Amino acid sequence: MRSRTERATAVVAAVVVAGLFFGVGLSQGWWLGRAAPPAGPSADPASRAVAVDDDAIDAGVRAALDRTATVVRVAASPRMMRERGQVYQWTARTVDIKARGRAIDLARQLDQHVEPAGAQILEQTPTFIRIGVRRAGLDLITHDIQLIPFAPAARVAILFDDAGGSLEQLDPILALGRAVTVTVLPGLRHSRDVAARAQEAGLEVLLHLPMEPEDSRNALGPGGVTTGMNDVQIAQIVATDLSQVPGAIGLNNHEGSKATADERVMRAVLQAVKSKGLIFVDSVTAPKSVGARLATEMQIRTASRAVFLDNQNQEDAIRAQIKRLILLALERKEVVAIGHATRLTPRVLGEMLVEFDRHDIELVPVSALVR
The missing domain is CATH 3.20.20.370 (Glycoside hydrolase/deacetylase)
Known part of the structure; x- marks a missing residue:
């Protein structure tokens, strides 16, 4: 059996550990029933946030479409990609339009307007244009533009x-x-x-x-x-x-x-x-x-x-x-x-x-x- 002195020492140690545990819990909030913060890009000290100026790209797309098309529908959704210690966050948009001219002319206008914001046309067909940013071998898609068939009056x-x-x-x-x-x-x-x-x-x-x-x-x-x-x-x-x-x-x-x-x-x-x-x-x-x-x-x-x-x-x-x-x-x-x-x-x-x-x-x- 342990001596009275040994038992007293154990009790003191337990109190100290409990105090430390309680203090840490208070500082983090979860002891009081608040959830611990989710792990995000900043939770990983090795990750580095990389800015994608999707607002400037979207402004360029809208300026080009104002000149060459009628916008029918726009849907936006947030995107995040983590690659090689870098975190990319941006908004992707799907845009349905009625083009008022040839797709090749529309693409030329789009390219001119998004290039200053660091974007480019990533893919193009007669009825579809994909715009985004190319970074370190990654394609960060900001706009998928679908051309709706247009029969002029x-x-x-x-x-x-x-x-x-x-x-x-x-x-x-x-x-x-x-x-x-x-x-x-x-x-x-x-x-x-x-x-x-x-x-x-x-x-x-x-x-x-x-x-x-x-x-x-x-x-x-x-x-x-x-x-x-x-x-x-x-x-x-x-x-x-x-x-x-x-x-x-x-x-x-x-x-x-x-x-x-x-x-x-x-x-x-x-x-x-x-x-x-x-x-x-x-x-x-x-x-x-x-x-x-x-x-x-x-x-x-x-x-x-x-x-x-x-x-x-x-x-x-x-x-x-x-x-x-x-x-x-x-x-x-x-x-x-x-x-x-x-x-x-x-x-x-x-x-x-x-x-x-x-x-x-x-x-x-x-x-x-x-x-």
Whole structure:
């Protein structure tokens, strides 16, 4: 048996241990019935939190979709991944949209808007785009974008004529974020640069071919076709003008009320177009134009302008013409309209894009409407 001294020593030791146990329990809270904190990223001293700026990425995605699509549904859910001592936490979103243009154009807009936030397109199909961050071999998916099939009520091609004078003229056109077409005059200071920049942004480009007007007081500008030229001269002029607008998929006429009514002149112009496999858009600057008829006879893909948007370079007048264009599009289903890069039209159009979306009218490249 243990002595009285040994028993006393054991009792004291037990009291000390119990006191320590009670104190630790109070400090942690669980002694009073509160649950101990769950083990999280901070519980592992070896783990290091890695920031994923999903808010900035989402802002970029929304900015791109505002320009190119109608958002139908968004679902968000938190995500966490632990790998090699690092902890990633972010919000993943599934977005269903009705795209207002080609998936390739939408992807280009998305890539430009999310890249500053450190994200990129991880996967892409004609109906699906996945966006996220690639870190240390991991794909952290922030957005799965599903493209819902979209059947537009009508399709409209808008051409912006007279480009080439300055690069700044393109800014409001590119800001539209829609598939419009830029037509570039030859021989201007920035003709080549404007054509290149428009194409880099995914827009179609035409040569805006100067042609002789009825009113001789209207300046024709460099590279113009006149009724006094023979067929060889016309072919040479068209070839030279096309070389100054590299990448042009075709041409439309600048002015030309006299030249487009001359069948010989138009055949010479269109023969040059056909020899290069290009398209022709008749600006219809005069009712006597034979351009579209001859192009059809010569089996050249062609279309004709139905609406001029800015004969009057005033906001109210342009707005009225755009409303007329919308009504005509709903009636005819396919319409070609012409405005000018040098006027107020791009800005006014930008303010009215919501009207096109409300009526499910799709803006398309002019090549989509040639026949």
